[in-house]
Amino acid sequence: MHYSIAEICKIVDGKLINISNRQANETFVDSLDFDSRKIKQGALFLPISDHDNASVHKLFSDYTIAEKDGHKFINSALKNGAVASFADHIVQTSLPLILVSDTQLALWSLAKNYLNKINPKRIAVTGSNGKTTTKDLIASVLSRKYKVHRTVASNNNEIGVPTTILNMPADTEIAVIEMGMDHLGQLTALSKMLEPNIALITMIGEAHIEFFKTRDKIADAKMEIIKGLKKDGTFIYDGDEILLKERADLFSGEKVTFGEKESNNFWVSQIEDKKRLSFKVNQETYSVNLLGKFNADNCAAAVAVAKEFNLSSKTIQEGFDNLQITKNRLQLLTGSKGETIISDVYNSNPTAAIKAIEILKDFPTQGKKILVLGDMLELGDQEVSLHLALKAPIERAAFDEVYLVGPIMKSLAVKMQARWYDKAFLTDLSRDLQSSLSKNDVVLLKASHGIHLEKVERALI
8 A cells, every 4th residue: 555644534534633634645654564563664553452442333333452462562653653543542653643443444444445445356365164265266367367365374354454455566556365264244244345257155163153043144254255245246156055056046146066966067077186186177177286176166156256367267277376375274384304294273163174084085195194283163052962073084084103292182182091191291202203203204283273383383394
């Protein structure tokens, strides 16, 4: 973005503090960040408050609350190069302030203004599993022909989406925006902010079942992504998922489906999962450096989007060949002893865990196959039963070694008589793994991010 401080103040209906009108018109902001440690020279700082704002919930169902009031870090932002900061109250600082009623409301207003100013084509992606990989696939394919801006990592919430928008280059032609949710109303607000040309749902799983209780309610929440869809927009979804099909039948706009049934608009077949995934979509052959047969469906979703932009199969394959996936999503790494590490430590749920177990089971190796599985979070009252349900697929896979991590996994460890570690003892886990691993082994690390198996990953590398 590129706005003067005065322009920003007008857009968000704020009041200038510590700066004259002339200086505000002559001082420009080129980026925004809510982390004062990462602030760039010439940036606008967004302090996130440590208290709720009930009035905001009329506009947005959820609201980010910081552990420590972000206003305490305004002087740190000044030291690191910020030229201005939003603020919802006066702070002792020399940094120019834009005083607003709420800093997050100001963020959303500014993001909406900038989005309309640049006016790219907009693609919104959500789903219980696969949304980050699908977002990366879509961006890689479309970037063969267009200037594409995408969500970094998984910054997909009420802070991440507007921040992604504001850090979009001025020459962006297509914005690929990932959207997450764990409450009703979140996707409605994000979709209405973005007003996508294409809204895509990858699949419905058990992620966030703690809050929604049933997959039906998860499907209802995911369908909110079409709330802001432009009138001439397209809804793309997994046609094999009956919960989505039932709801999509009520949508009168343009619809496109993908999946493994021949009835889909983009039909996936002949899937082969070796060290490189190959498959056909509508009898066109594609391949990509991804693990897991399920990723063929994510690729088909990307093909469906690409065809909306009239890209050829050759161009789509070039996009797959140049794919750069977000870190810690079924990422192949090499450990210090030459072992293969499959790292998928950002998130986990029962569907994703079973798919990862199948990947390790089928992975070609002359060495041992070692499973390291951590807690799956946000499963609510069903958390113990859903963890215990992993016993059968793990035992069928007949892995050489199984390590279970986290308080919820303890019940499964007892049932399986498997090694178990508290999440506070990842150093012990890393040491035990290192003593067991050798060159030809393959180890899978899979858990929700709150277990922090990325620490184990770093220790093995």
